[in-house]
Amino acid sequence: xxxxxxxxxxxxxxGIVGFSAASATAAAVYTYTGNxxxxxxxxxxxxxxxxxxxxxxTALGANxxxxxxxxxxxSFSDGVQTLDNANSDAIGVDLTTNGRGNIINWYILINTETxxxxxxxxxxxxxxxxxxxxxxxxxxxxxxxDDAGTWVVTSTPEPATWAMVLLGFGGIGFMLRHARRNxxxxxx
Numbered sequence: 416x417x418x419x420x421x422x423x424x425x426x427x428x429x430g431i432v433g434f435s436a437a438s439a440t441a442a443a444v445y446t447y448t449g450n451x452x453x454x455x456x457x458x459x460x461x462x463x464x465x466x467x468x469x470x471x472x473t474a475l476g477a478n479x480x481x482x483x484x485x486x487x488x489x490s491f492s493d494g495v496q497t498l499d500n501a502n503s504d505a506i507g508v509d510l511t512t513n514g515r516g517n518i519i520n521w522y523i524l525i526n527t528e529t530x531x532x533x534x535x536x537x538x539x540x541x542x543x544x545x546x547x548x549x550x551x552x553x554x555x556x557x558x559x560x561d562d563a564g565t566w567v568v569t570s571t572p573e574p575a576t577w578a579m580v581l582l583g584f585g586g587i588g589f590m591l592r593h594a595r596r597n598x599x600x601x602x603x
Contacts, residue, residue, distance in 0.1 A: 463494025
């Protein structure tokens with residue numbers, strides 16, 4: 416095999432890998448990390464906080480205000496309980512994004528089916544709160560009324576993207592192995 420054919424094969428393989436890296440993503444996962452509670456009644460403590468994720472099919476757009484957003488999945492924990500789409504069916508999600516598509520204002524309320532447990536986080540021009548209760552008949556049991564948490568977004572590649580990457584690297588490996596057998600590449 417000529418060095419020219421080897422170079423062409425390597426460029427095609429690298430092109431497949433490069434194309435794969437630029438492919439679309441299957442999901443955008445927004446992860447929320449709250450600050451520790453400033454007020455707590457057992458079973459909550461001031462060392463706990465609200466954390467959670469919202470997963471959407473695609474990333475949120477820039478400068479959007481989305482009422483009643485419908486995530487593909489969600490999971491929020493208040494340090495005592497975790498409410499997600501498997502054990503909760505009442506969820507309210509309103510989101511506002513900045514020019515980069517990052518969440519800057521939000522209202523998220525999750526109740527269990529029996530509405531006995533609740534996780535609530537909100538940050539807007541008027542209200543900042545992270546609050547939780549494991550018994551809706553009592554007052555809020557864990558809360559932070561002072562500091563909004565932060566959001567981070569990550570993307571998950573599509574399965575087809577992974578297939579293209581593997582195909583590209585496999586093609587490169589095949590070309591190198593074939594070239595070594597024919598003496599076109601010297602191995603040190």
